[in-house]
Amino acid sequence: MSFRKNSGIGFLSTLSGGCRHGRPYARSHLGSNNRNMSTSSKIKVELDSSNGIAVMKFQNPPVNSMGLDFLTEFSISLEKLELDKSCRGVILTSAQPRIFSAGLDIMDMYGTGPEHCGAFWKAFQDIWLKLYSYSKLTIAAINGSGFAGGCLMAMCCDYRIMADDPRYAIGLNETQLGIVAPFWLKDTLVNIVGHRTTELSLQMGIMYSAPEALKIGLVDQLVPEDKVLSTATNTLAKWLTIPGHAQEISKSMMRKPTVDKLLANREADVKNFVDFVTKDSNQKYLEMYLAALKKKKA
Amino acid sequence: MSFRKNSGIGFLSTLSGGCRHGRPYARSHLGSNNRNMSTSSKIKVELDSSNGIAVMKFQNPPVNSMGLDFLTEFSISLEKLELDKSCRGVILTSAQPRIFSAGLDIMDMYGTGPEHCGAFWKAFQDIWLKLYSYSKLTIAAINGSGFAGGCLMAMCCDYRIMADDPRYAIGLNETQLGIVAPFWLKDTLVNIVGHRTTELSLQMGIMYSAPEALKIGLVDQLVPEDKVLSTATNTLAKWLTIPGHAQEISKSMMRKPTVDKLLANREADVKNFVDFVTKDSNQKYLEMYLAALKKKKA
Amino acid sequence: MSFRKNSGIGFLSTLSGGCRHGRPYARSHLGSNNRNMSTSSKIKVELDSSNGIAVMKFQNPPVNSMGLDFLTEFSISLEKLELDKSCRGVILTSAQPRIFSAGLDIMDMYGTGPEHCGAFWKAFQDIWLKLYSYSKLTIAAINGSGFAGGCLMAMCCDYRIMADDPRYAIGLNETQLGIVAPFWLKDTLVNIVGHRTTELSLQMGIMYSAPEALKIGLVDQLVPEDKVLSTATNTLAKWLTIPGHAQEISKSMMRKPTVDKLLANREADVKNFVDFVTKDSNQKYLEMYLAALKKKKA
Numbered sequence: 074m075s076f077r078k079n080s081g082i083g084f085l086s087t088l089s090g091g092c093r094h095g096r097p098y099a100r101s102h103l104g105s106n107n108r109n110m111s112t113s114s115k116i117k118v119e120l121d122s123s124n125g126i127a128v129m130k131f132q133n134p135p136v137n138s139m140g141l142d143f144l145t146e147f148s149i150s151l152e153k154l155e156l157d158k159s160c161r162g163v164i165l166t167s168a169q170p171r172i173f174s175a176g177l178d179i180m181d182m183y184g185t186g187p188e189h190c191g192a193f194w195k196a197f198q199d200i201w202l203k204l205y206s207y208s209k210l211t212i213a214a215i216n217g218s219g220f221a222g223g224c225l226m227a228m229c230c231d232y233r234i235m236a237d238d239p240r241y242a243i244g245l246n247e248t249q250l251g252i253v254a255p256f257w258l259k260d261t262l263v264n265i266v267g268h269r270t271t272e273l274s275l276q277m278g279i280m281y282s283a284p285e286a287l288k289i290g291l292v293d294q295l296v297p298e299d300k301v302l303s304t305a306t307n308t309l310a311k312w313l314t315i316p317g318h319a320q321e322i323s324k325s326m327m328r329k330p331t332v333d334k335l336l337a338n339r340e341a342d343v344k345n346f347v348d349f350v351t352k353d354s355n356q357k358y359l360e361m362y363l364a365a366l367k368k369k370k371a
Numbered sequence: 372m373s374f375r376k377n378s379g380i381g382f383l384s385t386l387s388g389g390c391r392h393g394r395p396y397a398r399s400h401l402g403s404n405n406r407n408m409s410t411s412s413k414i415k416v417e418l419d420s421s422n423g424i425a426v427m428k429f430q431n432p433p434v435n436s437m438g439l440d441f442l443t444e445f446s447i448s449l450e451k452l453e454l455d456k457s458c459r460g461v462i463l464t465s466a467q468p469r470i471f472s473a474g475l476d477i478m479d480m481y482g483t484g485p486e487h488c489g490a491f492w493k494a495f496q497d498i499w500l501k502l503y504s505y506s507k508l509t510i511a512a513i514n515g516s517g518f519a520g521g522c523l524m525a526m527c528c529d530y531r532i533m534a535d536d537p538r539y540a541i542g543l544n545e546t547q548l549g550i551v552a553p554f555w556l557k558d559t560l561v562n563i564v565g566h567r568t569t570e571l572s573l574q575m576g577i578m579y580s581a582p583e584a585l586k587i588g589l590v591d592q593l594v595p596e597d598k599v600l601s602t603a604t605n606t607l608a609k610w611l612t613i614p615g616h617a618q619e620i621s622k623s624m625m626r627k628p629t630v631d632k633l634l635a636n637r638e639a640d641v642k643n644f645v646d647f648v649t650k651d652s653n654q655k656y657l658e659m660y661l662a663a664l665k666k667k668k669a
Numbered sequence: 670m671s672f673r674k675n676s677g678i679g680f681l682s683t684l685s686g687g688c689r690h691g692r693p694y695a696r697s698h699l700g701s702n703n704r705n706m707s708t709s710s711k712i713k714v715e716l717d718s719s720n721g722i723a724v725m726k727f728q729n730p731p732v733n734s735m736g737l738d739f740l741t742e743f744s745i746s747l748e749k750l751e752l753d754k755s756c757r758g759v760i761l762t763s764a765q766p767r768i769f770s771a772g773l774d775i776m777d778m779y780g781t782g783p784e785h786c787g788a789f790w791k792a793f794q795d796i797w798l799k800l801y802s803y804s805k806l807t808i809a810a811i812n813g814s815g816f817a818g819g820c821l822m823a824m825c826c827d828y829r830i831m832a833d834d835p836r837y838a839i840g841l842n843e844t845q846l847g848i849v850a851p852f853w854l855k856d857t858l859v860n861i862v863g864h865r866t867t868e869l870s871l872q873m874g875i876m877y878s879a880p881e882a883l884k885i886g887l888v889d890q891l892v893p894e895d896k897v898l899s900t901a902t903n904t905l906a907k908w909l910t911i912p913g914h915a916q917e918i919s920k921s922m923m924r925k926p927t928v929d930k931l932l933a934n935r936e937a938d939v940k941n942f943v944d945f946v947t948k949d950s951n952q953k954y955l956e957m958y959l960a961a962l963k964k965k966k967a
Contacts, residue, residue, distance in 0.1 A: 251614035316847035549912035
């Protein structure tokens with residue numbers, strides 16, 4: 074089914090101004106000194122043994138939407154790197170042009186039934202739990218737009234470098250689609266941009282252009298698009314000179330209370346999502362959304 | 372008793388620089404397409420059936436001070452609009468020139484005894500509880516200065532647009548008058564401007580000029596005075612195109628914990644206020660304050 | 670032992686760019702109208718009876734490192750001034766050139782054994798508890814760099830005025846030295862600069878130049894170095910015209926929850942520090958640090 078390929082949660086938003094580009098993508102060139110650790114097709118992992126820096130490239134065309142398969146592979150890749158002592162830090166980036174990730178795949182929520190929806194949501198929780206409390210340093214090299222779950226992946230990192238292009242946008246646009254961000258996604262945003270900006274952001278489902286995202290602190294730095302990955306690598310290399318044990322404890326001290334909230338409410342959060350998304354009215358909404366996607370493609 | 376007319380909590384502060392204007396007021400012109408729903412004399416409510424936007428205009432001359440009568444009418448108006456399905460959003464603004472509201476009316480605290488003070492405070496709590504958790508979208512069209520309780524009304528809204536005039540000021544100036552803002556007012560400010568700015572703001576009772584208020588995030592946008600109401604209307608109309616159910620749940624997710632804190636401590640908070648304000652030393656303070664007001668008027 | 674004189678926690682950091690100065694210090698000139706209340710040699714206290722403002726000058730050459738002796742004297746001085754009704758506000762500043770304070774003295778942690786380390790940490794907790802909940806107004810006149818515990822002293826004040834010189838830096842650089850800031854130090858920073866800036870700051874042990882510190886809100890105001898003390902005095906004098914009772918309650922309302930967290934966990938926090946610092950690996954770290962200091966001196 075062809076919808077699967079571009080049914081990320083944020084894709085439709087691109088119609089209404091979030092980002093304005095839809096040309097075909099091209100594979101990026103890969104350096105030759107890297108060890109390719111990738112066993113999956115949706116995420117390419119390269120670990121540079123010279124500096125301990127792993128680059129995870131999302132390559133799930135056309136918009137890196139996060140279906141159950143993607144989430145499962147992502148989770149496994151994160152786990153492998155966490156256990157790999159030769160890996161000291163991880164960079165998340167996209168192999169697709171102009172898009173970091175369009176977020177969760179609608180096709181996993183539409184007409185799939187409560188059981189699949191529950192498994193899907195658990196996998197999404199799992200990514201957040203792993204990435205937000207990751208023991209190694211992480212940097213998001215945001216070389217395109219990031220919608221909803223795509224924005225979340227970036228928010229979980231220790232630092233966010235975005236391509237300095239106002240056509241790229243990032244944010245939690247769930248509300249625009251009639252969906253509500255879960256509390257732990259809200260907490261993650263509050264921890265980055267504060268209470269007030271989060272409130273406005275979630276109420277209106279705002280997508281911020283790269284310069285706006287910098288201004289509110291949603292990303293930390295803007296650089297020219299062709300410097301995103303190299304800047305991330307250089308920044309990470311510099312940070313790896315700082316005592317890692319103290320870094321890790323400091324990170325945990327900041328994030329543990331937020332992580333513990335979901336751990337204490339994980340089942341209820343799954344039930345909450347499943348009840349919401351399988352409701353007739355909300356399935357209807359997704360149907361309309363997919364119809365709009367189909368029309369856009371045509 | 373003529374004090375009633377200008378005994379708002381922040382009025383005297385205008386002497387010491389908060390805002391610098393005191394000319395007579397004029398009624399603003401009202402559009403002709405609106406349905407006047409007002410049954411009260413202190414608050415004029417107009418609902419535009421074409422877009423579902425209600426405008427509440429405070430018309431309690433000269434400074435929209437909030438006495439028990441005003442609070443009661445305000446509460447009833449808010450309730451009516453919340454139940455009215457044709458109303459989709461509410462704009463708060465002032466019919467008085469140069470002043471949004473001077474805040475709580477001192478005359479309800481001076482020499483009125485514990486019972487009246489308790490009822491007064493409960494009515495104030497009630498306004499906050501209703502407005503801060505209002506199910507419909509709200510925008511403050513701040514077309515003049517807002518002191519203490521007047522600032523609070525604006526802070527409860529989902530968005531704040533203020534007249535771009537440095538002579539207008541907004542803030543919680545209670546400390547300047549020897550009074551302490553209650554914890555829920557403090558919480559509301561923390562949610563908007565953060566912990567540090569709140570600390571300084573409350574310790575010194577700072578009134579921020581419109582440009583300063585924008586800088587610290589106490590208001591969201593400045594526009595020329597004659598565009599405040601139209602900008603609020605246009606903004607609200609735009610927001611009403613976003614799925615309302617997701618908006619409402621998002622708002623509740625952000626504000627419920629703050630609201631629940633007062634709900635769990637409402638009686639203690641009333642007692643705390645009554646004990647404080649009826650103390651001889653504090654009644655003395657209010658007496659001095661009213662004497663200063665009288666002198667100013669003369 | 671000569672290390673004692675410059676073994677503050679942040680001293681070495683000055684090598685790696687935090688601040689770039691190391692010339693010999695000179696005593697600052699003292700005004701003639703002040704009553705010298707100092708009974709100690711490490712902190713000079715002058716109370717100006719004309720305005721009730723006390724100035725505490727750290728004079729522990731060369732870098733105002735905070736050993737157990739310093740902390741004890743500091744605590745006693747704070748207590749005396751709190752009980753002294755003629756004192757209405759306190760300014761903290763340094764008598765040493767170019768340095769506010771280098772923070773805790775490493776010599777109190779290296780080779781001193783668990784008992785001494787425990788007493789030392791308790792004394793440090795005590796300073797924070799006293800200063801963060803001080804009933805009188807406090808202003809930090811930061812006339813040089815402030816590292817770790819030195820930064821904390823400034824963060825506890827009600828307002829921070831720093832010398833406008835990019836060579837001066839301020840921050841919590843513990844992580845750079847392999848040490849982790851305790852939770853209450855973290856909480857204090859969160860209360861000032863918010864969650865995100867704190868996270869980055871602690872993970873990387875960032876020292877901010879004066880202009881950077883202003884930008885993130887770690888300090889409130891920059892003035893020319895020779896105006897730091899006079900600006901602090903004038904600001905404090907102005908604030909003393911505001912009702913003090915309301916000021917004090919407002920301050921307590923903002924800070925009490927943070928203070929209560931340490932009060933409820935004081936013993937565990939001491940144990941945590943002692944266990945960490947007396948570990949062989951961490952003692953080794955301090956040894957290397959002291960060797961680097963020695964080399965720098967040579």
